[in-house]
Amino acid sequence: MKLHPVIAVIALVGLVASSGFAQTAISAPAAPVVASSAVGQGVQDLTLRDAEKIALLNHPQIQAATFEAEVATAQTQAARSAYYPQAYGSLTGAVAEHNSRIAAGALNNPIVFDRFANGVTVGQLITDFGRTHELVKSSSLHAKSEQENITTTRSDVLLQVAETYFGVLKSQALLRVAEETVTARQTVADQVGAMANQKLKSGLDVSFANVDLAQAKLLLIQTQNDLQASLAQLSVALGYGDLHIFRLAEEPLPAAPPVDVTQLIQEALRDRPELISQRLQVNADQSFATAERDLWLPTISAIGVAGFVPVSQAELSPAPRYAAAGFNVNIPLFNGHLFGALRSEATGQANAQERYLQDLQNRIIRDVRTAWLNANSSFQRLAVTEQLLAEATQARDLAQERYKLGLSSIVELSLAQLNLTQAEITETGAKYDYQAQTSVLTYELGHLR
Secondary structure, three states, rough: OOHHHHHHHHHHHHHHHHHHHHHEEEEEOOOOOHHHHHOOOEEEEEEEHHHHHHHHHEEEEEEHHHHHHHHHHHHHHHHHHHHOOEEEEEEEEOOOOOEEEEEOOOOOOOOOOOEEEEEEEEEEEOOOOOHHHHHHHHHHHHHHHHHHHHHHHHHHHHHHHHHHHHHHHHHHHHHHHHHHHHHHHHHHHHHHHHHOOOOOOHHHHHHHHHHHHHHHHHHHHHHHHHHHHHHHHHHHHHHOOOOOOEEEEOOOOOOOOOOOOOHHHHHHHHHHHHHHHHHHHHHHHHHHHHHHHHHOEEEEEEEEEEEEEEEEEOOOOOOOOOEEEEEEEEOOOOOHHHHHHHHHHHHHHHHHHHHHHHHEEEEEHHHHHHHHHHHHHHHHHHHHHHHHHHHHHHHHHHHHHHHHOOOOHHHHHHHHHHHHHHHHHHHHHHHHHHHHHHHHHHHOOOOOO
C-alpha cells in the first residue's frame, strides 16, 4: 500500500475525531425509509404489464395525440365536402318606394318591388381539374400521419414507464444494500468500540469505524431520497398528478441482445412509427403542393335556384313561382402573383419535410446502433459485476479476519468495506440497467407499442 493515501486518511480521521463527529455518528438514528409525504397512503402492487395498461388509459399525452388525430380526420371531411352539392335556403322581404331603382353601387339599375319570397339555391362543383382531389388526398394522408403519431406517443409513454419502473426497482434494491451496509458497519463499530474499551484497539480504530458507519448512513439517506424521486417519476409516467406508492414485482431478465445490428436497423426503418408518420406527412405535403399548383386551372360549377313569391306587387303576381339554372366558369388571369407564392410555399414545405425524413432516418440508425451497443455492454456487465461482488465479499471477509487477529490495520478493513459496498451497488444496478437498456432497444426498433 502506498504511504501517501494512508497518511491522508489518518489525517482526515484525526480531524473528524477532534471535532466530535465520530462519536455523534454512532448514536445518530437512521432516517425512516418512507418519506413523510407517503405516510398514510396505500401501497399498490404493480407489475410492468399493469403499469403499461394504466399509462395507456391515463396518460394525457396519449389523450392529446388522440384529439389531434380527430382534428385531422375532421379536416379530411371538410376537404371532401367540395364533392357534394352546396344548398341553402333564403327568405327575402322588401318594401320600396314606387318605381324606385337602385342607382348606385351596381352596374345595372334593377327595379325594387315590394315582395316576400322564399327559395332554395343549390350549387355543385363540376370540376376544378384535380385540385379538390389533391386537397382531399393531402388531408387524408395527414390524418393517417396523425394516427401514427398516436402510436409514437404510446411508444414514448411505454418507454417512460419501463425506464421509471426499473428505476424504482433499482432504487429499492440500492436501499436494501444501504440498510444492510449500515447494519454491518454498525456491528463493526460496536465491536471495535468494545475492543477499544478493553485496550485491545486504539482510538484511531474507533474513529475509522465511526467514519465508515457515517458514510453508510449518508448512503442510506441518499438512497431513501432516490427511491422517493423514482416513485414520483413513475407516478408521472403513469399519468398521475400526485405521488403513488407501489410495491413492484420483479421482471424476468431478458435474453442476450441479437448479434446482427444490421437486421435491427432494417427493422427500425420499417417499423418505427415516427418514420411511418413522417413519410405520410411528406406525401401529404407533396399532394398539397400539387393542389396549390392547380389553383391556376379553371373551375366549372353549376347553380340552380327555385322559389315561391306568395306576396308581391302586381308586376310579379302572374308568376308566383320561379326557377332557373346555369353554370359558371372561373378562369384565373392575374392576382398579384398570389397563386405562384402559395405554390412556392407549399413546394418548399414539401422539400423541407423530405429533408426532415432523411434526418430522422439517420438519427434512428444512430439511435438503434447506440441502443444495441448499450444493451450489449449492460449484458456483459452482468457476469463481471457478479464476479466483482464475489471477490469484494471474499476480500472483506479476509480483511475482517486479519483485523480480528491483529494482522492488519483498520485502514485495510475500511478499504475492504468500501470496495464491497461499491461492488454491491454496481452489481445491484447492473441487472436493472440491462432491463432498462433492453426496453430502450425495443423502443428504438419500433416494437414497444
